[in-house]
Amino acid sequence: MGVFGYDVGPDFVRFDPSYRDRINHYKDRVEELTKALFARESKGKSSRRAHQLLVETHWLTHYTARYDQIEKKLAQVDDLIHGRGDTAVVEQDAEGSFGPYHEAWFYKLDATCDYLVNEVVPKKPLRFLDRINTPARLLAYLNSNLISDVAATGEDRRFELNLAGTDLLRLIEGSLKSGYKFHPALKKTIHDWVVNTWQDPQTGFFGAWYKTPTGLRKTADLSCTFHVAHYLDGKIGRWPQIVRTVLAMKDLEFPYGWLQEGKMSNHHDLDIVKLFRYGWPFMDARQKEQARGAIRLMMDHCLKETLKSDGSFNQEDMGSVGESYEFPVLFLAEVGFFHKEYRFWTNETFPQAAPLARRIANRIRETKLDDQEMQTALYVLESADGF
Known part of the structure; x- marks a missing residue:
């Protein structure tokens, strides 16, 4: 690790x-x-x-x-x-979540956020959020997931911390419109917890903490850090530390590095490029050149190794067909392949982008799948320059 x-x-x-x-x-x-x-x-x-x-x-x-x-x-x-x-x-369960077939509360939360991203208006009130709707309840829930004692409990809280901690952040901060009335003190409560408790001053990263035989171990988690930075639109501190850390973990395995079983992944590359975007003003010339080189390799991987001639993508580490389209499309959008205004790292042009966007969009329509991931990918493609 x-x-x-x-x-x-x-x-x-x-x-x-x-x-x-x-x-x-x-x-x-x-x-x-x-x-x-x-x-x-x-x-x-x-x-x-x-x-x-x-x-x-x-x-x-x-x-x-x-x-x-x-x-x-x-x-x-x-x-x-x-x-x-x-x-x-x-669509919704009795308590209003969009995860009616999930048992775990944090998965009900995450499924609901996936719907709200596409501006779906809930037909039922989101009563399942009552569980965290006071400062004391919210802090109790967040802290219960921050530290794992795996040897004693047989539970690693890392994944729930990542999804629930960051989903609650975007709901309570208001970047996702839910129609739910949160306690007025929750916004300050979660923001203070994220920046003052969760962020590691040394690495700038966010991640799970573990009780170990030698003491408490704080991890630097790429996914957690991406989600926090993304949902707060980059408005977090310690960007010089974040930049150093993300570049230093280039050859390591996810979630503490860039690689998935030794290979690039469109999913992780999206996270990395988003951190590059926010961290760009804090990079020196050498770091920017490192980032440019990495982005070019990521684009080659996406377009030459995972994109198929019919406009579909290899499955990679994706859990559904929808995700196999969503993550490469979002990655290409993030590097500015589809939108000139997003090219923070280069002045290059990509004349093949619009025809490719149309080909991928046509393939998505042919599948006749309408899940949230497919809808997200199609929305991004249809907004491409020259589409």
Whole structure:
């Protein structure tokens, strides 16, 4: 995990000596079902229920030792993919969340944010947010996820901290319009917690903290840091430290580096370029040249290694067909490939961008999938210069 991360594997084994054998079996099964669902969606057969269940199962297998829950959800997903089980779909649950098939509260929150990004107006009030709607409740929830004691609990809180902490930030700060009436003190409460408690002064990054045999370990997490910076529109401190850290982790594995199993990823490249954009005014000439070189390599990866001739993309580490379009499209938009005004790092022109945007958009329409990820990708493409 290098200097920026922490390996929780030995802690899970201390919690349960049989952990590795049991969890690897479940991870293999999740991978099989992910491929099956991807193939199903590639044929235009959308399954929101199966997708939500599988996403949560993936989290359970990577961040918990809740074997009973994992087995239950694997069986449910298998039934749905193979035409068994209840396939009826509802948009919101009784408490108003857009994650009716999720059990974990933070996934209900994240699914709701995915809908609100596309300016969907909820038909039901978002009562599930009552859980955090006082300063005391909000701080209790955030702090409960900040520090993980994996050896004692069999739980790694990193993923919930990332999604819930940053989703609540954008909801409470108001960048997402929810129609929910938050306690008037929550905006200051969460902002103070993020910048005064969560951010590491040394690296400038945000990440999970772990109780270890030698003390408390604070990690520098690329995804957490991207989300905080993005949702606060770059209005955070310590940008010189952030720039140094993001460049230093270039050859390391995500979430404490840029790589996914030793390779580039459109998803992670989007996060990195967003941090480059916000950090550009704080970079010296050498750092800017490093960033330019990295962006060119990322664009080559996206356009030459993951883009297919029909306008679709390789699956990479994406969990759905929608994500396989959404992340490369958002990455290309972020580097200014589709929009001249976004080219913070270069004066180059990309004459092939508009024709490519049309080709990808046509391919999206041909899939007849209308999930939130596809809608986001299509919106970005249709706004491209010269579209």
